[in-house]
Amino acid sequence: MTVGAQTQATSPQGTSDTFRPLAGAAGDALRLKFPARSVPESWPASMHPLEQVLERVDRPPLRPPGHFAWDSRRRGVNRILQWLEAFPGESWQQRWQACPALAEPHEWMEEAKAWTLQNVGRRPTKADLTSGTLALLCADVVRPGLPWLAARRSRFLREAMAASRDPEGFATLETVAGVDDWSSKVGFEARNQISMILAAKGGLVRDITVGDCLELRDSFDLVRGRNNGNRTLFYAWLQSMGIFPSDAPTTLRQLESLAGQVSVERLVDRYELKCPHIRDLIVAYLKERQPALDYGTLEEISRVLASNFWADLERNHPGIDSLHLAPKVASEWKERIKTKTARRKQLDGTIVEVKSPRASAGALLMQVRAFYLDLAEWAAEEPGRWGPWVAPCPIKPAEISTKKHEKRVKARTDQRTRERLPVLPVLVRAADQRLKDAKARLDAVRAAPAGSSFTVLSETYTKAIGSNRWKDPGKTTVVYDTDGERLDLGMAERRAFWAWASIEFLRHTGARVEEMLEASHHSIVQYTLPTTGEIVPLLQIAPSKTDEERVLLVTPELADVLSAIVTRVRNSTGAIPLVAAYDQAEKTWNPPMPLLFQWNVSGQNVPVSVNTVRNAIYETLDSTGLSDASGNPLRYQPHDFRRIFVTDAIRSGLPPHIAMVICGHSNINTTMGYNTVYPADVIESHRAFIGRRRNLRPGEEYRMPTPEEWESFLGHFERRKLSLGTCGRAYNSPCVHEHACIRCSMLLTDPHERPRLVDIRDNLIDRISEAEREGWLGEIDGLGISLAATEEKLAQLDAQAARKGQAIEMGMPTFRQIAARSSTVATPQESS
Incomplete structure (x- = not known):
């Protein structure tokens, strides 16, 4: 990359100073669609007098037989309610809202102690007040609110709430969760979160709504800040119980970072355009084109027109309000658009702007030119609507010529392929060896007692002593090496496996990375040849970029990879869990499917992300020590394997038109663009040579044998x-x-x-x-x-x-089982 001068950063060039990201828009839409339950000011339990509340606390289930803390709970309830009687309100909930406890989750006890000592003559202990608060929550006398509960965490809440409020609901949750997740650390956290919702909203487990779960996440963000590590396993359990409506989100993961599909107005307004007339024009233009565009393209055009074009003009030419640009203004804008600015943090903590050539400058000019020409064309049909906005296009046809750009791109991709194709066997061997070594280390740490030292692969580790109470300490895979560095050998083995699986899948199929991550157990099918009866395994590639579905023949090497993946992701019942993946292009959630590329994170099965695949491949490359022509560490992008696949296939004699079908291209020129060895004219010359050779061969070679x-x-x-x-x-x-x-x-x-x-x-x-x-x-x-x-x-x-x-039954459906998903083609007799 060519780096120009560095200046102190203010805001990236090409974006508005008041740019508002769309991250979190998906969560905003869910909050509007699924509001949380409101808490009333009174309900029957909150209207009971003090004596009746104490009588209820004295009876099971609030007083379990032989419970050591019962006296403390009763004293605490009595003192807290006596203190609350000093505040206005007809119900305990109204008095609770009027007392300092609501605003001071941690300090209110001191005020309650002082009041009780002064008016009752006894000073309660902190343990009494804590136990009494827990009893009042379980009895549903007060509902303090989710932010209050998030600020004051109680490790006894889940057991008390399960025993006193809804034993049947928690028993159902335990069945849904399974023994391992229910007793794990993340399982305890999920039970805590469900108990918080019951304490804040009342009711039973089956009464919890999607809005309650969203409010709980917002409360954690408010109290502990964003990225506080709160889990979403509790929502997965509740959804598995079937208590949510059919249109409820499949997961609450990444709501803060996902945008979802937003309106055209919001796509444009995120750049805070100052001229309302141009803003309305861009919105109308995008809505006119929206029916013929996918969401990804619509978002890209909105960014180009609103940010790269008009916001840039407003920033450099304040007060501009017309599409009729002066030659100097247009010229200066086209010069600015040729470069981009990235903000980078230096070692001393300062932020600098680094300018570099913009590779997509030609595409941006084409989008703006299309905007001007579309307005001129539409004005002929609707002059009243579009006519006032017609202006001379500031971009000439010669300025959008992409020949040079395409040649440069082809040269760069060819150079990448030439560097990476010869060393692909090295990467494959490294990935395989890293996986074997990671498995050996994992087996060794599992066999070693907690706290002991062990040696594997000439490396000495000390197994950590599991200090938490949620699981068997001997099951930990955390170790310390001889330098004292903490390592998780279980996570290392998982990353090594998915690096190996990704490399093998991509190099044997030539699939796009999004196609690989969308491959499911349903994608593995088998077909029986009608003539020989031979069973042929096939891999069905779901439509992605070109919306074209295709089927690939599974080689023995690819079959080994798929078998290993299926074996790993199967659960205890032998089935592959259903997970929902987020489509980054369309900004929508796909329906739950048995995806092959999935792993367990915090008790939930989630799809393997593109970043995980990319980083795992980088880690494998780092272990090889390979470097590129400039001496920097060699990097493989997932799409490099697709170019290598096409190049290697054509070099091995595969006809280009067959490679085109395998790759899912609609144009053979696209396939030849991936090929580094043979240009299109060589292919045509070769075909002509074959035709001439057939004409020159003697006819005797085509006679019937004697x-x-x-x-x-x-x-x-x-x-x-x-x-x-x-x-x-x-x-x-x-x-x-x-x-x-x-x-x-x-x-x-x-x-x-x-x-x-x-x-x-x-x-x-x-x-x-x-x-x-x-x-x-x-x-x-x-x-x-x-x-x-x-x-x-x-x-x-x-x-x-x-x-x-070592053959593994992969559970592939037979051809008869998938016949319903196959297209029916009429035979010649039927069509006639």
Whole structure:
């Protein structure tokens, strides 16, 4: 990247000074659609007199048999209610809202102690007031609100609420969650959160609404700040109970960072345009084009017109209010648009702006030119609406020529492919080795007792002692190396696995990374050939960029990868969990599917993200030490594997039009753009050469064979049967090894003849021993070659048997089971 002068940063060039991001818009839309329950000022339990509340606290379930804290709870309830009686209100809830406790979650107890000492003559302890507060919450006498509960966390709330408020609801939750998640650390946090909602809103577990869950997340953000680590497992449990409506969100994850699909007005207003007439014009223009555009394209055009074009003009030419740009204004804008500015933080903490050429400058000019030309064309049909805005286009046709840009892009991508294709085997071996090493470390740490030291792969670690009470301390995979650095070998193994799986999937399929991440268990199908009965595994690629569905043949190597993925993501029942993925292009949530690329995070199965894949590949590359032409560490983007796949396939003889179908391209020029070796003119010349060669070949080569020639052809294959297997040499080719079959690589050994091969190996060993005793040195050389070839063939047979023994049932549906999803094509008889 070419770096220009650096200046102190104020705001990035090309964006408005008052830019408002769309992050969190998805959460805003959900809050409007699913409001939280309001808390009334009174309800029956909050209207009971003091004596009745104390009587209720004295009875089960608020007083469990033999509970050691009952006396403290009763004293605390009595003192708190006596204190609340001093405040105005007809219900305990109204008095609670009038007391200082609502505004001071941590300090109110001191005031309650002082009042009680002065008016009752006894000073309650903090333990009494804490226990009394817990009893009042469980009895539903007061509802303090979610922010108050988020600020004051009680580790006894979940047990008390489950026992006193809704035992059946919590029992159902335990069944939904499973034993492991229910007793885990994140499971305890989820139970706490559900108990907070019951304490703040009242009712039972089945009465909780989506709005209550959203308000709880907002309360955590208010009290502890954004990114405070609060979990969303509680929502997944509640949704699994089936208490939410069908249009409820599948998850509450990433609401603060996701935008969702917003209105055109909001897309434009995020840039705070100062001229209201131009703002309204851009909104109207986008709405006119919206029916023919996908959401990603609509958002991009809004950014170009509102930010890169008009907001930039308003920032540099205050007061501008017309599309009729002066030549100088247009010229200056086009110069500014050629560069972009990135804000970077330096080592000393200062922020600087780094300018660099904008690769998409031509595309921006094309969008603005299309804006002007569309207005002129629409004005001919609706002059009253669009006519006042017609102005000369400041961008000439010659300024949007993309030939040079396309050549530069092709040169850069070709150079990337030339650098990465030769070293791909190195990356593949590194990913495989990292996974094996990570598995070895993980097995070692699982076998080691907590707190002990162990050595694996010549590395010494000390297993951490699990200090939390939520799980077995011996199950931790956290260790400390000899330098004292804390490592999680379980997480390292997971990242190593997904790096290996991503590299293998991408290089064997040539799929886009979004297609890989959208692949599900339903994508793996099988087809039985009608002629031979052979079962052919297929991988169905869901439509993504071009909305074209395609099916790929699964190679044995890809089948091994898919088997490993399916085995890893299956749950205890043998099924692949259903997870919902967020479509970054369309800004929508896809329906829950058994995605192959998923892992468990904080007790929930979530899709593997693009950033996770990219970072995992980077970690694998760092272990290889590979560098590019400039000496910097080599980096593979997921799309590099697609270019490598196309280049390697065409180099291996795959016709370009077949590669086009495999990659899902609608134009062969796109496929050839991915190919680094052969340009389009070479392909056309090759096709012409094949046509000329067919015309020049003698016609005798196309005649029918004579009976003698046919008998000779069949006899050749009959003579290929050997005692150890079959000879694989081509027809009409002589045996180059003079029938020394043990040494020949063309011998296809039959697995059933392994005992015979073992006898030959033993005989060779005996003959070598005899030759060594007799001093037959020439004989030893020849027998050694035969022995090495025999050992290699035995190893090949053992490897083949091992692969068959490791076969995994992938649960692929048969062709009959997927026939309902296949298109029906009429036969010639039916169509006629």
